[in-house]
Ligand code: SAH
């Protein structure tokens with residue numbers, strides 16, 4: 395090993411607190427010869443009170459705060475830009491990580507009550523879906539669980555400053571959550587912890603492009619979290635042309651995993667379908683989809699395609715969307731069209747692509 399490749403000495407690196415689960419945080423604090431309840435207090439300061447500095451943790455002894463400040467860090471996310479859509483309902487936050495990676499988080503309000511954070515699980519994405527801006531940029535790295543949790547924490551702080559509360563979280567930002575499975579699952583555990591952020595499991599959605607082994611694994615987690623599957627096509631030929639991962643796990647395998655998930659959990663699954671004019675918005679495609687899903691405990695969500703620079707497809711028009719909805723519903727499958735959000739700030743599904751230049755261009 396050359397000198398340049400020597401691993402950094404972990405003893406010298408400050409501990410990034412959001413990377414620790416409850417048990418790990420307790421271990422750290424007990425290791426400092428502090429009583430267990432100090433770890434409980436620290437956890438509450440981090441995730442219930444959501445303070446952003448050690449100085450404000452006034453129930454902790456001065457010496458413990460000093461040690462925390464010397465040996466640990468509260469944040470790794472540096473906010474470098476925020477954009478607010480003209481409808482006033484969607485905001486996008488661009489964060490820089492210490493290694494220079496850029497990630498995005500979107501905050502949306504629905505129905506005047508729901509406040510939803512759409513968080514990223516990876517910098518970039520390895521799945522290469524042709525119409526997705528994140529797929530077009532390629533894969534940089536997995537986010538650590540702290541880097542994922544901290545996005546939600548940041549959104550919760552912004553809302554609480556306005557007297558509001560973060561009610562929902564969707565793991566639907568940049569990246570494929572099931573390609574970063576453990577960190578995504580640990581994130582869900584922290585988000586739902588009742589002594590912390592306390593977000594109801596049913597208010598969390600994980601969206602996957604269809605990593606079949608992970609769907610089987612997820613079925614065993616005994617969670618009430620919602621699962622969404624990005625389908626987009628009802629034949630292998632069409633799906634492979636849009637989603638390269640379909641070569642590895644074609645529709646038969648995917649549907650078998652989804653059936654097993656529903657049988658195990660009893661939960662309804664959402665299928666997402668980015669509707670592309672002339673591509674997958676025809677009556678024929680709607681019938682294929684109906685035939686594929688008939689009898690399954692599911693729901694179909696159509697998302698009119700959002701524009702991205704690397705793909706020249708257009709969104710389906712309202713007439714075709716309506717026709718599609720009616721045909722799918724004639725198979726007894728509920729089907730809705732998702733409201734497009736934040737398109738003017740490139741915060742819509744599949745538009746997240748962390749490039750400052752691109753953002754400045756779009757302003
Ligand atoms: N990687 C996960 C979650 C992030 S993508 C997944 O693929 O499911 C979130 C959703 O946005 C997915 O359903 C994805 O297919 C969809 N999407 C990607 N690009 C899009 C675009 N340009 N227009 C509309 N939806 C898009």
Ligand code: SF4
Pocket residue numbers: 519520521522523526527528529530567568569570603624744
């Ligand atoms: Fe990755 Fe999802 Fe985009 Fe596909 S749609 S490239 S899986 S983020």
